[in-house]
Amino acid sequence: MNAAWAFPFIFVAGMLQAAGAAMGGELNKSLHNPWLATxxxxxxxxxxxxxxxVCMPKPLPTVGDFATMPWWAPLGGxxxxxxxxAGFTFIQTLGAGPVNGVTITANILASLAIDHFGLLRMEQHAMNPMRFAGAVLMIAGVALISKF
Structure with missing residues (x-):
């Protein structure tokens, strides 16, 4: 994929994720069981x-690819x-803003730690004052959204 399309694609995916959480909350409400809904x-x-x-089966991994894959890589799902x-369970009572806001903020905070320490084989990106300020603003924004 062309890098110029990466951010718009991610933006749309984020919007869809917010809608998906609301859809999942309704699915859970209809089925009365968050395990079944999930x-x-x-x-x-x-x-x-x-x-x-089936439509796009290539490329396929080699045996060597499997051998060098970290044990934890398939656990992402x-x-x-x-x-x-969590979204399916709590979105109906807390609202889409707080649930998605906390989810995204927690994601940002964990991502900053992953970047800073180079965890999970990620390239290191050191914490700096601007990244820290962004994290604080995320927390403040979610607090405001949740309170009002």
């Missing part, structure tokens, strides 16, 4: 992903499921 949602994701894989479950 499972149904992930089954649909699995179906779409499998269909796209499970980690994402925790956020989905």
């Amino acid at each position: 499972s149904l949602s992930f089954l649909l994701v699995l179906f779409v992903t499998a269909a796209l894989f 499970i980690v994402g499921a925790v956020a989905v479950f």
Whole structure:
């Protein structure tokens, strides 16, 4: 993908994620079971992903790719499921703004730590006063959204 499209694509994905959380909250409300709602949602994701894989099956990994893959790399989906479950469970009572705001702010804070320490094989990007100020502003913004 052309780098010029990366930020607009991510922006649209973020907007869709906010809508998806509200949709998931309604799914949970309709099914009366956050585990079932999360499972149904992930089954649909699995179906779409499998269909796209059938349409575009290449490139495929080699045995060497699997051998050098860190043990924790496939766990990203499970980690994402925790956020989905939390959103499905709490969005109806807390609202989309606070739930998505806390989720995104927590994501930013964890991302800053991952960048600063080079965790999970990420390239290091040191914490600096501007990054710190951005984190503080995220926390303040979520506090305001949640309170009002």
